[in-house]
Amino acid sequence: MTSIAETSRDRSTMSEPAALSREDQYAQRVALFYRETVRPQMDGTVGDVRPEWAIDAETGKYLYDLTRELKPRVSIEVGLCQAASAMHFLSAIAANGSGFHMAIDPFQDQFFQDQGLTTINRLGLAPWFTLLRSRSATALSMLHSAGMTADLMFIDGDHRFDAVFTDYYFADKLLRVGGYLIFDEGGYECPTERIVAFVTTNMPNYERLASPTRLYVFRKTGPDEREFGDSFNF
Numbered sequence: 001m002t003s004i005a006e007t008s009r010d011r012s013t014m015s016e017p018a019a020l021s022r023e024d025q026y027a028q029r030v031a032l033f034y035r036e037t038v039r040p041q042m043d044g045t046v047g048d049v050r051p052e053w054a055i056d057a058e059t060g061k062y063l064y065d066l067t068r069e070l071k072p073r074v075s076i077e078v079g080l081c082q083a084a085s086a087m088h089f090l091s092a093i094a095a096n097g098s099g100f101h102m103a104i105d106p107f108q109d110q111f112f113q114d115q116g117l118t119t120i121n122r123l124g125l126a127p128w129f130t131l132l133r134s135r136s137a138t139a140l141s142m143l144h145s146a147g148m149t150a151d152l153m154f155i156d157g158d159h160r161f162d163a164v165f166t167d168y169y170f171a172d173k174l175l176r177v178g179g180y181l182i183f184d185e186g187g188y189e190c191p192t193e194r195i196v197a198f199v200t201t202n203m204p205n206y207e208r209l210a211s212p213t214r215l216y217v218f219r220k221t222g223p224d225e226r227e228f229g230d231s232f233n234f
Helices: 022-042 057-070 084-096 108-112 115-122 136-145 161-174 192-202
Strands: 005-007 074-078 100-104 129-132 150-155 175-184 206-209 215-220
Touching: 022 057, 022 084, 057 084, 057 150, 057 175, 057 215, 074 084, 074 136, 074 161, 084 100, 084 115, 084 150, 100 136, 108 115, 115 129, 136 161, 150 161, 161 175, 161 192, 175 192, 192 206, 192 215
Parallel strands: 074 100, 074 150, 100 129, 150 175
Antiparallel strands: 005 129, 175 215, 206 215
């Protein structure tokens, strides 16, 4: 994977007193992120960023709390963009003191001038983070072939139907039983709901959970025991 993986080596951190609790450190990161990263990007200073692309702080807190509780060894995110969701995942992993988070984004430099990666470095979260600069279908299939498993999969990349479904297909292969699968609608009029309907209707080994409005959250309760050639419905 070394040909497509980039582990950030910038270990610069925020200036924060050692006395701050883990939750206070998280609150400080959130305040800094939404003030200095999201707002300027919404104003059009970085790439073609739309306001709805960055998850709000309340939704991010849900991801943070879930990650704190789950304590994933490995979490994987499709689509880094501004690092809004990654910041919450990584803050929880840093507070847990173990695990790492991987993001897949082939357009981080082309469309976002590496702002997501820069933000992760600036917030002191680089030690727990790896960026794969590859299309998700390629990266996820390679990770699966390499025998990797994940405890949490977050899908928020290409929002076209075939791309979302492909991301789901490989996410299911990587996700361990008991792990969490999360789709982000991202404010688009996009086909994610149809993929969610497929999982809800046809995959009895996934349990849908209550979640913030823009997220669809599932827990994988068991292996896929469908028969070869089983039909499906939307």
